[in-house]
Amino acid sequence: MRSSASVSRSRTSRNRVVRNRVVVSTLACALVAGVTAGCGSSGGSSASSSGTIHILVYGDTGNTVEKQIVDTFNKTSKVKAVLDTIPGANYQQKLQTIINTPQAPDVFFNWGGGSIAPFVKAGLLMPLDSFIAADPQLKSDFLPSVFNTAVIDGKAYGVPMRGTQPVLLFDNKKVLADAGITPPATWDQLIADVQTLKAKGKTPIALGGGDQWPTLMWFEYLYDRVAGPGLFAKALGGDPSAWASADSQKALGMLKQLVDAGAFGSNFDSVKFTDGGSPALLAKGKAAFELMGSWEYATEKAANPDFTKNELGYSNFPTVSGGTGDPNDVVGNTNNFYSVLKNTKHPDAVAQFLKLMYSDEFVKAQLGIGNLPTTTNTQQFLSTSTDPAYDTFQYNLVKQAPSFQLSWDQAYPPAATTAMHQAVQQFMDGKMDAAAFIKAMQGLPTS
Amino acid sequence: MTSLTATLAAAVERRRAVRSGVGATRPGLAWAVPATLFFTLFAIVPLVLVAVLSFTGWNGIGSPQWTGLANWTALWHDPVMLKSLWLSALLTTLGVVVQTPISILLGVWAAGHQRNRAVLLAIYFVPLLLSATAVSVLWRALLDPNFGIPSEAGWLFGDGNLLGTQSGSIGVLAFVGAWQWTPLHTLIYQGGARAVPQVLYQAAAIDGAGTVRQFFHITLPQLRNTIITSMVLMVVGGLTTFDTVLILTQGGPGTDTTISAYYMYQQGFLSFDFGGASAIALVLVVIATLVSLVMVRLTGYDKMNSTAEGL
Numbered sequence: 001m002r003s004s005a006s007v008s009r010s011r012t013s014r015n016r017v018v019r020n021r022v023v024v025s026t027l028a029c030a031l032v033a034g035v036t037a038g039c040g041s042s043g044g045s046s047a048s049s050s051g052t053i054h055i056l057v058y059g060d061t062g063n064t065v066e067k068q069i070v071d072t073f074n075k076t077s078k079v080k081a082v083l084d085t086i087p088g089a090n091y092q093q094k095l096q097t098i099i100n101t102p103q104a105p106d107v108f109f110n111w112g113g114g115s116i117a118p119f120v121k122a123g124l125l126m127p128l129d130s131f132i133a134a135d136p137q138l139k140s141d142f143l144p145s146v147f148n149t150a151v152i153d154g155k156a157y158g159v160p161m162r163g164t165q166p167v168l169l170f171d172n173k174k175v176l177a178d179a180g181i182t183p184p185a186t187w188d189q190l191i192a193d194v195q196t197l198k199a200k201g202k203t204p205i206a207l208g209g210g211d212q213w214p215t216l217m218w219f220e221y222l223y224d225r226v227a228g229p230g231l232f233a234k235a236l237g238g239d240p241s242a243w244a245s246a247d248s249q250k251a252l253g254m255l256k257q258l259v260d261a262g263a264f265g266s267n268f269d270s271v272k273f274t275d276g277g278s279p280a281l282l283a284k285g286k287a288a289f290e291l292m293g294s295w296e297y298a299t300e301k302a303a304n305p306d307f308t309k310n311e312l313g314y315s316n317f318p319t320v321s322g323g324t325g326d327p328n329d330v331v332g333n334t335n336n337f338y339s340v341l342k343n344t345k346h347p348d349a350v351a352q353f354l355k356l357m358y359s360d361e362f363v364k365a366q367l368g369i370g371n372l373p374t375t376t377n378t379q380q381f382l383s384t385s386t387d388p389a390y391d392t393f394q395y396n397l398v399k400q401a402p403s404f405q406l407s408w409d410q411a412y413p414p415a416a417t418t419a420m421h422q423a424v425q426q427f428m429d430g431k432m433d434a435a436a437f438i439k440a441m442q443g444l445p446t447s
Numbered sequence: 448m449t450s451l452t453a454t455l456a457a458a459v460e461r462r463r464a465v466r467s468g469v470g471a472t473r474p475g476l477a478w479a480v481p482a483t484l485f486f487t488l489f490a491i492v493p494l495v496l497v498a499v500l501s502f503t504g505w506n507g508i509g510s511p512q513w514t515g516l517a518n519w520t521a522l523w524h525d526p527v528m529l530k531s532l533w534l535s536a537l538l539t540t541l542g543v544v545v546q547t548p549i550s551i552l553l554g555v556w557a558a559g560h561q562r563n564r565a566v567l568l569a570i571y572f573v574p575l576l577l578s579a580t581a582v583s584v585l586w587r588a589l590l591d592p593n594f595g596i597p598s599e600a601g602w603l604f605g606d607g608n609l610l611g612t613q614s615g616s617i618g619v620l621a622f623v624g625a626w627q628w629t630p631l632h633t634l635i636y637q638g639g640a641r642a643v644p645q646v647l648y649q650a651a652a653i654d655g656a657g658t659v660r661q662f663f664h665i666t667l668p669q670l671r672n673t674i675i676t677s678m679v680l681m682v683v684g685g686l687t688t689f690d691t692v693l694i695l696t697q698g699g700p701g702t703d704t705t706i707s708a709y710y711m712y713q714q715g716f717l718s719f720d721f722g723g724a725s726a727i728a729l730v731l732v733v734i735a736t737l738v739s740l741v742m743v744r745l746t747g748y749d750k751m752n753s754t755a756e757g758l
Contacts, residue, residue, distance in 0.1 A: 093719075418718055
């Protein structure tokens with residue numbers, strides 16, 4: 001599930017029961033919306049005539065900051081901003097049903113990349129080039145590797161508006177110490193660690209295969225380490241031969257080697273991250289590593305505070321000898337973005353609103369709720385964050401990264417997500433060989 | 448169809464009643480207007496719209512593009528669609544095969560007057576009070592391979608990879624479905640068994656028939672219409688199963704539990720291919736209609752002959 005994956009990624013297991021309930025109820029709503037195209041907008045009546053702009057965001061605990069920023073904006077602006085939220089996991093689905101209707105917002109939350117590409121193609125979004133020309137800080141105050149996620153066909157379509165979520169290799173320090181190992185710096189070391197840990201009776205790596213997207217993270221990092229970001233960019237650009245290249249075959253071979261070595265145990269497809277299964281494996285010391293987005297920290301902190309404080313370690317993904325990718329590259333969710341509808345009646349007010357996304361107030365408020373903003377002024381406030389060491393590690397990682405690869409399932413358009421997830425899962429559990437996987441990836445729609 | 452026969456029969460009754468002077472205030476056509484409007488608006492109109500959509504390409508943005516038969520030819524060559532139909536049929540059959548014997552036995556037992564029966568029954572009915580979503584979330588947690596039941600019962604579950612294999616996940620879906628729905632059918636059978644005239648048992652007892660013989664020669668034949676009712680409900684429920692799949696397996700591993708209803712959801716609301724999803728929906732409508740027609744014909748449900756004739 002695309003949007004629920006991204007959601008569960010950012011909001012983790014705290015909301016999982018609620019989420020599941022919401023999935024079903026929103027589905028009913030969405031079914032109706034599919035026919036009548038009139039569901040889900042919370043009060044979007046003719047946004048413009050009354051001198052307001054509507055800001056649509058994904059509804060969750062992060063809304064406190066969005067509310068605060070809107071209030072700040074309304075203090076000085078004649079055109080008032082109204083914050084609308086869509087709660088629940090089906091944000092993308094509902095957005096899709098209202099974006100081309102009179103209920104459409106002026107500004108909306110998204111994940112960049114493939115989540116807005118169909119809207120850009122349909123001519124619904126406003127390129128932000130003129131805003132940036134008038135105020136260069138709208139671009140220069142953000143980390144480039146993040147900002148580029150919402151650049152489509154050379155034009156900027158989004159401004160980062162929450163926190164970055166790079167994928168890190170988390171570990172249980174105690175399990176590693178008991179086995180006499182340290183976080184692996186190289187792939188070969190990781191393979192050796194897997195053997196050591198297996199001999200100790202541990203599952204070397206926890207994997208929530210049932211969710212499918214955690215499995216995808218292994219592909220994303222290995223492809224980047226082996227071939228650099230170019231291979232995926234080529235494939236996404238519409239050249240399917242990239243998937244059949246020697247580098248692609250090499251990455252798949254290495255993954256296979258890892259699975260066959262028993263790195264993930266044998267029942268990983270019955271385990272999920274979203275219901276707390278794989279984080280518990282790590283926290284309870286049954287597994288030594290988990291490759292997960294930076295929200296793993298918040299998930300573990302909520303479920304196992306003592307473990308998080310004393311034993312949760314993290315490191316960058318190991319390097320691959322002979323690989324052409326930069327060892328400093330990261331993958332994950334670069335950030336969330338605000339994009340602007342072409343139809344907005346108040347572009348000047350929107351431009352003013354977007355400027356707040358690199359303000360000191362914004363950065364401090366985001367750090368206060370545990371998000372890590374990607375503005376250049378973030379650095380000076382890192383000491384005020386709830387977990388300075390962790391946030392500094394992440395910030396430097398993202399800042400130094402020559403390339404920040406957006407998660408494949410976010411980079412491809414939504415139409416590709418299901419088939420991609422299935423292929424990834426089936427390659428991992430051995431139902432697909434490399435040739436079948438390559439064929440499946442080549443069959444994905446890229447636009 | 449059955450409702451039609453029922454309406455006709457009712458109409459005949461009413462005409463007789465009018466003729467004989469009883470109940471002179473016969474309800475006019477106006478009485479049917481609210482229901483008809485409701486049904487037209489929420490069943491017929493969407494159905495027609497879906498039929499139209501199935502000939503278009505539409506991702507929810509902009510207006511649908513006419514693509515002729517493209518969705519239908521794609522569906523015809525789609526291995527996942529064929530597989531999903533088989534899976535739907537398999538899950539439905541499993542549901543009937545597993546639930547029917549259990550609920551008949553439980554229902555017949557519950558129709559008696561044993562001690563503690565009411566207390567035990569109250570416990571049996573608990574699953575019925577929970578929403579399918581809650582039930583699925585509950586079992587998902589209970590079946591966790593590392594922290595749930597499988598981790599404590601390795602001799603039975605092996606490595607606990609229940610939801611990582613096709614047979615395992617189908618088994619889980621059938622089991623959870625049975626756990627949730629058996630109480631409902633037990634209730635139906637309890638009512639049916641209570642309605643069996645006691646004289647039959649008394650006569651059989653005099654003739655020397657034991658409990659087992661009474662069950663097979665009196666209870667089961669007398670429950671014929673109840674069995675049909677219960678099976679129709681099971682088949683309809685099986686074909687429209689969705690929530691358990693959504694939460695327990697999400698159609699996985701791979702496409703191994705992608706039943707037709709879930710496949711439709713996937714195409715429509717995850718991949719935003721509303722045209723293709725509409726085509727799947729229509730296939731489901733046609734199949735469900737055919738299945739109910741065949742069942743009604745084969746079982747004589749439309750005639751509903753009484754099992755109490757000659758008593």
